[in-house]
Amino acid sequence: MDEEYDVIVLGTGLTECILSGLLSVEGKKVLHMDRNDYYGGESASLNLTQLYRKFRPGQEPPSTFGRDRDWNVDLIPKFAMASGEFTNILYHTDVTRYLEFRQIAGSYVYRDARISKVPSNNTEAVSSPLMGIFEKRRAKKFFEFIQAYDFTNPATHQGLDLNTVPMTEVYKKFGLETGTQDFLGHALALHLDDAYLTQPAKETYERICLYMNSMARYGKSPYIYPLYGLGELPQGFARLSAIYGGTYMLSKKIDEVVYENGKVVGVKSEGETAKTKAVIGDPTYFSDKVKKAGQVVRAICILNHSIPNTADADSLQIVIPQNQVNRSHDIYVAAVSYAHNVSAKDYWVAIVSTLVETAKPEEELQPALALLGPIAEKFVDITDLYEPTTDGKAEGVFVTKSYDATSHFETVCQDVKDVYKRVTGNELKVENMVKKQEEGGAAE
Numbered sequence: 506m507d508e509e510y511d512v513i514v515l516g517t518g519l520t521e522c523i524l525s526g527l528l529s530v531e532g533k534k535v536l537h538m539d540r541n542d543y544y545g546g547e548s549a550s551l552n553l554t555q556l557y558r559k560f561r562p563g564q565e566p567p568s569t570f571g572r573d574r575d576w577n578v579d580l581i582p583k584f585a586m587a588s589g590e591f592t593n594i595l596y597h598t599d600v601t602r603y604l605e606f607r608q609i610a611g612s613y614v615y616r617d618a619r620i621s622k623v624p625s626n627n628t629e630a631v632s633s634p635l636m637g638i639f640e641k642r643r644a645k646k647f648f649e650f651i652q653a654y655d656f657t658n659p660a661t662h663q664g665l666d667l668n669t670v671p672m673t674e675v676y677k678k679f680g681l682e683t684g685t686q687d688f689l690g691h692a693l694a695l696h697l698d699d700a701y702l703t704q705p706a707k708e709t710y711e712r713i714c715l716y717m718n719s720m721a722r723y724g725k726s727p728y729i730y731p732l733y734g735l736g737e738l739p740q741g742f743a744r745l746s747a748i749y750g751g752t753y754m755l756s757k758k759i760d761e762v763v764y765e766n767g768k769v770v771g772v773k774s775e776g777e778t779a780k781t782k783a784v785i786g787d788p789t790y791f792s793d794k795v796k797k798a799g800q801v802v803r804a805i806c807i808l809n810h811s812i813p814n815t816a817d818a819d820s821l822q823i824v825i826p827q828n829q830v831n832r833s834h835d836i837y838v839a840a841v842s843y844a845h846n847v848s849a850k851d852y853w854v855a856i857v858s859t860l861v862e863t864a865k866p867e868e869e870l871q872p873a874l875a876l877l878g879p880i881a882e883k884f885v886d887i888t889d890l891y892e893p894t895t896d897g898k899a900e901g902v903f904v905t906k907s908y909d910a911t912s913h914f915e916t917v918c919q920d921v922k923d924v925y926k927r928v929t930g931n932e933l934k935v936e937n938m939v940k941k942q943e944e945g946g947a948a949e
């Protein structure tokens with residue numbers, strides 16, 4: 506510990522672990538510390554004993570839930586797009602050698618008070634119960650347009666230059682209903698709100714292509730998830746880091762971050778100071794450098810049956826677009842089961858989350874909870890969201906963001922890329938593992 510490091514990372518949440526993994530692989534000397542005696546911080550996976558200790562102090566888990574060791578319940582569940590940036594980073598760092606991924610069995614969206622599979626191409630659009638007969642034809646034409654679009658070939662543009670026209674114009678051209686726009690924008694393009702409608706359509710086009718490419722990879726859904734839960738990721742990164750000479754330390758109380766002339770020079774823990782020029786940390790280590798940016802409400806629900814109307818799916822995501830339930834933020838459901846070794850046999854864990862909008866957060870989850878059928882046990886958690894107040898360059902202290910309500914890794918990836926750039930001064934470049942639809946020089 507009495508040494509000099511290129512970077513010291515505080516907290517073993519997913520974002521910090523990915524960053525420390527990327528920097529280790531690049532040859533940086535990394536020291537990674539956590540005040541807790543377990544990996545994962547706010548994004549840990551807990552066994553049944555730990556789960557009850559956190560939410561029902563003094564109460565034992567019921568014996569019907571089976572063996573403790575069969576449970577790995579994520580506090581913040583997230584699915585990875587099979588062809589997305591997060592998956593690219595996993596391959597790039599080679600952390601995949603310690604993890605086994607399985608596909609998520611379904612991707613659903615809520616429209617007019619019921620759920621249906623998200624259609625992801627022209628053939629699926631035609632058979633989707635989400636739309637009426639005429640709307641299906643319009644959606645089919647929209648998907649054909651997206652699949653054929655080539656930035657270098659104006660003949661494929663149908664008069665729409667996606668670099669400049671806003672997404673509303675594209676929807677208008679195909680005459681798509683607002684309910685159809687809801688599922689395209691929120692369940693395929695994974696936008697968090699409707700601000701995208703007035704932005705150039707290119708980003709939405711790229712996000713829809715990513716969904717389609719990811720879907721094409723395994724067939725049932727665009728998402729993948731590690732066996733034994735997300736808690737496997739920090740541990741995978743810790744093992745990886747060791748290979749590159751990095752050091753991971755749990756149960757390390759952080760006394761102080763040491764500065765000289767306004768620049769960070771080290772981190773003091775249990776009387777010893779490790780020297781460094783850069784510190785990365787989660788918001789819980791830097792309460793003086795973050796501001797509150799809202800709250801997330803999450804309900805962890807244990808079920809002894811699959812979710813109704815999902816053909817007995819062993820795992821799935823449901824997106825409830827904000828407009829469908831008269832809200833300003835989407836509601837997400839991420840459900841996994843014994844098929845991913847996160848629960849005892851014949852149990853499902855469904856985690857429902859959204860950004861808090863009212864004084865009664867738990868009631869805001871009701872439209873999603875109502876989809877789950879009988880709930881054997883429910884743990885509700887309301888957490889504050891924090892984001893850094895500065896880019897950290899002046900002091901050399903780079904703070905990550907809290908995890909938002911989404912049930913996918915897209916926003917975590919954005920934060921990873923953002924912090925990486927602030928720390929190194931360079932854009933994060935990872936090889937694209939899957940050939941994406943090329944768009945001739947227009948990229949980046």
Ligand SMILES: *[C@@H]1O[C@H](CO)[C@@H](O)[C@H](O)[C@H]1NC(C)=O
Binds near residue numbers: 573
């Ligand atoms: C569950 O977590 C507790 C507390 O960390 C730990 O003591 C116990 O060994 C764990 N159980 C299993 C089966 O891993």
Ligand SMILES: *[C@@H]1O[C@H](CO)[C@@H](O)[C@H](O)[C@H]1NC(C)=O
Binds near residue numbers: 628629720
């Ligand atoms: C549409 O998607 C489904 C499911 O991924 C796939 O089986 C089918 O081949 C796709 N059809 C076309 C035309 O891409």
Ligand SMILES: *[C@@H]1O[C@H](CO)[C@@H](O)[C@H](O)[C@H]1NC(C)=O
Binds near residue numbers: 831
């Ligand atoms: C949606 O919310 C608005 C404003 O809060 C309210 O006026 C309207 O009645 C609500 N509509 C539904 C269907 O709940």
Ligand SMILES: *[C@@H]1O[C@H](CO)[C@@H](O)[C@H](O)[C@H]1NC(C)=O
Binds near residue numbers: 844
């Ligand atoms: C993981 O789950 C599979 C079935 O989904 C099961 O066959 C296997 O025994 C489980 N592994 C452990 C270690 O529980």
Ligand SMILES: *[C@@H]1O[C@H](CO)[C@@H](O)[C@H](O)[C@H]1NC(C)=O
Binds near residue numbers: 809879882
């Ligand atoms: C399933 O859970 C419900 C509560 O949600 C409970 O009443 C029922 O007895 C459970 N069934 C089994 C087979 O464990």
